[in-house]
Amino acid sequence: MSAQSDSLHTFTPQAFHRQAHDALGNPQIRANFRRAMDGLMAKRRDVFSDWDLETLRELGANIRLRALAKLPTLLEQLEANCEANGIRVHWAEDGEQACRIIRELCEARGAKSVIKGKSMVSEEMHLNAHLEAAGITALESDLGEYLVQLNEQTPSHIIMPAIHLNTDEISAIMQAKTGTKKTRDVDYMTAAARAQLRERFMAADVGISGVNFAVAETGTLCLVENEGNGRMTTAVPPMHIAVTGIEKVVERLRDVPPLYALLTRSATGQHVTTYFNMISSPRKPGERDGPEEVHLVLVDNGRSSIYQDDELLDTLRCIRCGACMNHCPVYTRVGGHTYGTTYPGPIGSILMPHMLGLEATKDLPSASSLCGACGEVCPVKIPIPDLLVRLRKEAAGEGRGNVKGAGAKRSRKEVAAWKSWQWLATHPSAWRGSTKLAGKFSVLTPSRLGPWTDHRTSPKPAKTSLHVLVQQHQAQTAPSAKLPAKGGPAKEES
Amino acid sequence: MSARDTILKRLRERMDGPLTAPESNFAVVTHRGWSGEERLARFEAMITSVHGEVIHVTDSDWTATLADVLNRKSIVRLALGREHPVAWAAREALAGSGIELIDVDRDVESWKREQFERVDAGLTSTRGAIAETGSLWLWPTPDEPRLLSLVPPVHIAVLDADAIEDTFFDVIEAHRWADGMPTNALLISGPSKTADIEQTLAYGVHGPKELVVLVRHTSRKGA
Ligand code: SF4
Numbered sequence: 001m002s003a004q005s006d007s008l009h010t011f012t013p014q015a016f017h018r019q020a021h022d023a024l025g026n027p028q029i030r031a032n033f034r035r036a037m038d039g040l041m042a043k044r045r046d047v048f049s050d051w052d053l054e055t056l057r058e059l060g061a062n063i064r065l066r067a068l069a070k071l072p073t074l075l076e077q078l079e080a081n082c083e084a085n086g087i088r089v090h091w092a093e094d095g096e097q098a099c100r101i102i103r104e105l106c107e108a109r110g111a112k113s114v115i116k117g118k119s120m121v122s123e124e125m126h127l128n129a130h131l132e133a134a135g136i137t138a139l140e141s142d143l144g145e146y147l148v149q150l151n152e153q154t155p156s157h158i159i160m161p162a163i164h165l166n167t168d169e170i171s172a173i174m175q176a177k178t179g180t181k182k183t184r185d186v187d188y189m190t191a192a193a194r195a196q197l198r199e200r201f202m203a204a205d206v207g208i209s210g211v212n213f214a215v216a217e218t219g220t221l222c223l224v225e226n227e228g229n230g231r232m233t234t235a236v237p238p239m240h241i242a243v244t245g246i247e248k249v250v251e252r253l254r255d256v257p258p259l260y261a262l263l264t265r266s267a268t269g270q271h272v273t274t275y276f277n278m279i280s281s282p283r284k285p286g287e288r289d290g291p292e293e294v295h296l297v298l299v300d301n302g303r304s305s306i307y308q309d310d311e312l313l314d315t316l317r318c319i320r321c322g323a324c325m326n327h328c329p330v331y332t333r334v335g336g337h338t339y340g341t342t343y344p345g346p347i348g349s350i351l352m353p354h355m356l357g358l359e360a361t362k363d364l365p366s367a368s369s370l371c372g373a374c375g376e377v378c379p380v381k382i383p384i385p386d387l388l389v390r391l392r393k394e395a396a397g398e399g400r401g402n403v404k405g406a407g408a409k410r411s412r413k414e415v416a417a418w419k420s421w422q423w424l425a426t427h428p429s430a431w432r433g434s435t436k437l438a439g440k441f442s443v444l445t446p447s448r449l450g451p452w453t454d455h456r457t458s459p460k461p462a463k464t465s466l467h468v469l470v471q472q473h474q475a476q477t478a479p480s481a482k483l484p485a486k487g488g489p490a491k492e493e494s
Numbered sequence: 495m496s497a498r499d500t501i502l503k504r505l506r507e508r509m510d511g512p513l514t515a516p517e518s519n520f521a522v523v524t525h526r527g528w529s530g531e532e533r534l535a536r537f538e539a540m541i542t543s544v545h546g547e548v549i550h551v552t553d554s555d556w557t558a559t560l561a562d563v564l565n566r567k568s569i570v571r572l573a574l575g576r577e578h579p580v581a582w583a584a585r586e587a588l589a590g591s592g593i594e595l596i597d598v599d600r601d602v603e604s605w606k607r608e609q610f611e612r613v614d615a616g617l618t619s620t621r622g623a624i625a626e627t628g629s630l631w632l633w634p635t636p637d638e639p640r641l642l643s644l645v646p647p648v649h650i651a652v653l654d655a656d657a658i659e660d661t662f663f664d665v666i667e668a669h670r671w672a673d674g675m676p677t678n679a680l681l682i683s684g685p686s687k688t689a690d691i692e693q694t695l696a697y698g699v700h701g702p703k704e705l706v707v708l709v710r711h712t713s714r715k716g717a
Contacts, residue, residue, distance in 0.1 A: 036693055055522045062516045069513035072505040079498075085675075091498035143699055144690035160690060167692045190688060190696040197700065202606055218675045228644055228686040228701025235640045235678070236602075246501065253672040257663040258523050268689070271540060272627035275701075276681035284677055288639040289602035300501045308509035402509070 011154075011340040013356065016363040023334040029164060030333060036163050037332040043269025044323065044377070051265075060262045061381040063255045064317035067247075071307065074216040074249045075298065081219025085281040087294045095125025098299045102127060102208065102241055103134050105295055109239055111136060111205035115197075117223070117233040118142040119210030120158050120320060121243050121299055124342045124355065127208070138208070139200050141229040143193055150177045156336030158343060159267045159322040164335050197229070207233035207291065211244035212319070213259060214296070217252045221296065223277040224263060226270075231277050240279075240291040246298050247316040259319055262379035266321040302354040302404075309402055311390055315350050317380045322347075324374035324384060330367050339364060346374035350387040358395050358405030365391035435465040524667075526626065526660040533625040533658045534709070540628025544684030545697060546705045552713035556652065557587030560617075563650065563706055564593055569614040573598050573646060575637035580619040580652045598642050609641060615648035616702075622657035624665060629683040630707065631665060633676040640678050649685070649702040655711045 011019055023029050067074060079089045092098035098121075106114060114131060116122065116138055128138040128149075140149045144161035148154065151173045155161030162170065167184050174180045180192045209230055213222040221242050223230045234240045250256060264270045283290035306312050325331040325345030336344035341352040341361065349364040365388045368374075374384040393399040397407030424431050438445075438461035447458045495503070528536065538548045551559045564572060572588070573596040575581035585595055596613055618638050620630045630651055634640040643649050659665050662681070666672070671679070686701030697703050 032692075039693055052522055059518055059520065059522055062518045065513075066515040066518060069515035072502045075502065075505075091496070091501055093497045093500060097497060141700070142690070143688045147690065162690050165692075167694070170691050186691045186694040186696050189691060190699050194699055198610055201700075202610055217672055220675050220679075226686070227688050227699045229699070231640070231644050231680075232700055235644070236606075246505075253666055253675075254520065254663065255518070257661065257666065258520070260662065261523065270544075272544075272629055272681070272683045274544070274682065274684050274687055276629070278675065278679040279677070280675040280679070281677045286636045287677060288598065288600065288636055289641050290639075290677060298501075300497075300504075304501055304504040307505055310510040313510075313513075 011337045013340040013352065013361045013364055016338065016340060016367060019338040019340060020334045020367070023338045028166070029335050032164055032166050033332055033335045036160070037326050040269060040326040044266060044326070045269075047265045047269045047271060056258060056262060057379055057381050059258045060319075060379050061317065063250060063259060064319070064380050067250045067255070068307070068313060068316055070251060071246070071249065074251055075246060077216040078214055078219060078249050079298075081216065082296055083219075085219045086284075087219060087221075087281060087296055090295060090297045092297055092299045092301070094301050095299065098125050098243060098297050098301070099127055099130035101297055102243065103131060103136070105239070105241055106131070106136050106206050107134070109205060109293075111239070113200070113204050114138040114206045114208055115200055115204035115233055115237060116140050116145070117207070117209035117230040118145055118161075118225070119208065119243055120155075120342065121210055121245050121301075122208065123155065124301065125299065127243075139197075139204075141197050141201070141233055142225075143190070143227060143229075146193060146197065147173060150174065154337070154342070156344065157322060157325060158320055158347075164337065201232045201236045204237040206239045206241060207235075207237040208241045208243065209233050211242050211248055211296075212263065213256055214244060214249045215253050215256065216249055218280060220253065220278050220280045222256060222260075223275075223279070224260065224273050225277070226274040228275060231275055234277065234279055235290050238291055239293040239295070240282075241295045241297060242279075243297040243299060246300055246303050247318075263319050263321050266323040266377065266379040305402075305404070306351075306354050309400065312354075312387070312403070314382050315354070315387060317382050318347055318351070319380055320347075321379055323377045323379065327373040327377045329369055329371060329373065334367075339367070346384045346388070347382075350382075350384060350391060353391055353394075353403060353405070356404075358391070358403055358408040360405070362395040362405070362409040365389075365395060432467075435461070435467070439463045439465060520663060523661055523663040528625060528660055530656070530658075533660065534655055536625040537623055537628050537658050538709075540626070541630075541684060541705075541707060542628075544628065545687070546628065546684045546707055548707050548709055550655075551708050551710055553654075553710050554713045556708055556710050557583055559708060560584060560650065561588060561591060561593075563708075564588075564615070567615070567648060567704070569648060570594055571596055571612060571614045572617055573609070573613045573615070573642055574617040575599065575619075575635075575642075577637040578619045578635075581617065581637065584617055598639055599637060602639070602641060609645050613646040615650055616642040616644075616646040617650045617652070618643050620651050620653045620657070621669075622659060622665060623653050624660070624662050624681070625658050626661045627681075627683060629662070629681040632680045632682060634678050634680065640680075643680070643682060644701045647698060647702055648704045648706065649682075650706045650708065651682070652708045652710060655709050 082089050090101045131138045140146045147162045156164040211221045212224045264273050282294040331345040341348050353361040368388050370385050394403040394406045395409035397410035442461045571594045623630050685697050685705040687697050688699040
């Protein structure tokens with residue numbers, strides 16, 4: 001499983017263009033994603049059919065905004081209530097610090113083996129690799145995550161980690177790594193995984209999980225899942241460590257039902273998931289099972305910097321349903337690994353630049369047709385297209401400059417070209433002179449203009465400009481008509 | 495400065511200044527106005543749509559039905575509590591039936607492997623249910639611990655028909671959950687499932703493969 005860290009280097013956001021090219025040329029990947037995403041879109045549509053979806057989205061967005069408006073106070077309240085319930089709370093400024101906290105908690109218990117529920121934050125901080133390096137095995141227990149881990153890969157979707165693999169591929173992986181027989185029988189494979197993982201649940205010293213909502217009012221950690229591996233992880237081992245981004249807090253318990261309703265329906269088109277698990281304390285005296293120790297690790301990792309800016313802040317409303325990726329025409333064609341980041345798709349493109357900086361991720365905000373599908377389906381109404389545009393500007397050095405790596409995509413040539421155009425366009429005689437010259441020497445213009453001409457032919461200036469043609473035409477048809485005094489495209493309005 | 499203080503300071507000294515919180519109107523998640531019958535029908539339709547099995551029983555004959563279910567499913571080792579009236583009545587009825595009754599009122603450490611490998615089914619009570627989503631709600635206790643509804647391959651849950659409410663929001667509000675949460679509160683909607691292998695549904699991936707809900711109705715005189 002040490003290859004987990006290698007695979008992280010297989011795909012990088014810097015190589016987005018090459019990876020997209022490769023994915024588009026891979027019919028298997030395209031078919032696997034297309035089929036899955038089409039199904040998810042249809043299911044989501046059906047499951048909301050008898051709901052006042054707009055009102056529910058409005059409420060969801062309000063709840064998230066209210067939580068963010070009171071964020072520092074709610075985090076303190078969450079901490080106080082968790083501690084009062086017996087849950088120890090830890091804070092981490094970045095992924096590395098969070099990994100260290102978790103490793104130290106494991107070491108303090110002499111833990112050698114960790115079983116994990118699904119947690120995107122732990123992916124974001126590369127927790128498994130960190131624990132492996134310290135001699136602690138970390139095994140994923142969500143079936144999709146387990147398969148991806150067996151295959152020495154990272155998840156390609158935040159809800160369905162193994163969506164890029166089809167049944168035959170999964171059978172081959174399980175056969176090679178666990179000795180099961182080759183089959184297309186999903187029940188057989190599921191049963192085999194159940195047996196393999198049950199042993200590990202029993203043996204694990206520590207269970208690590210994510211958190212879907214953390215309730216400040218009661219100090220409660222909510223977990224959403226279908227498989228029961230989350231319940232196993234948080235109930236069987238003697239210690240449970242929950243890890244979450246600081247934005248996952250909600251103010252009151254009554255805020256949970258609307259968000260839960262939006263999450264399950266948006267994610268997989270389910271009315272409800274099989275389990276909704278709410279944990280408020282470690283095992284109390286007299287109780288027969290559950291962990292003796294529960295810890296909560298609150299991770300910042302770039303979130304407090306997103307929090308600074310009124311516009312960027314909307315990113316933190318996200319409840320990680322994955323609907324934006326299911327509906328994105330780019331994601332559905334290139335798949336999740338292409339992005340080379342923990343969070344792929346539209347949400348990844350607005351979140352990862354803050355975590356990794358725009359130097360590494362400058363292509364991601366452009367990996368969108370801006371068709372608006374992501375913003376339309378987002379259950380908490382995050383204006384994703386607007387944020388993509390904002391980050392494109394930041395990448396080009398035209399935003400407020402408060403995103404890490406702002407200006408990374410700024411090209412000196414491009415800036416100089418626009419500057420000269422601007423000057424020409426506001427100086428009519430120079431403009432007329434230059435268009436005349438361009439017409440005369442049109443054969444000399446370059447046939448390649450960077451990536452723009454990869455799929456287009458380079459434009460050639462016409463021998464005679466439109467302006468001159470119109471003048472000639474008007475002179476012929478209406479000799480008395482008055483011509484505009486000034487020319488130049490920049491003078492459309494005064 | 496500690497990580498905690500640094501993070502809180504950054505959040506408090508926000509570049510764009512303080513934020514205002516919008517009002518929330520929760521009407522969309524409550525006030526369904528269903529009758530008792532509609533609630534029951536809705537609950538049943540929803541939980542069966544996710545592979546839950548519903549059997550209607552009365553408070554006088556339910557243990558006989560339980561015995562039938564165990565028989566039909568060839569369950570010979572049933573784990574259950576002792577104190578809850580549901581467990582108590584089941585023990586009474588099943589004594590001498592040949593079904594092995596397994597105590598769960600002991601620390602998991604002392605019988606982890608036994609629980610994982612030798613129990614055929616777990617029987618639990620429920621606190622109520624939610625019509626809108628077909629969910630049971632449970633607050634595990636020392637008498638009926640958390641793993642009883644999770645580890646055995648079959649979970650049999652007893653639900654009183656008049657304990658079904660419209661929505662999750664209604665349950666949280668009506669029972670004032672916020673005033674005191676238990677160690678673990680649970681919603682269960684169907685047996686454990688996954689669609690991680692090419693979107694094909696498979697049951698019992700980690701938890702129970704089957705969920706049987708005995709919905710108990712108050713027996714009327716002459717009925
Ligand atoms: S951005 Fe919206 S649609 Fe995308 S994962 Fe987050 S909540 Fe879901």
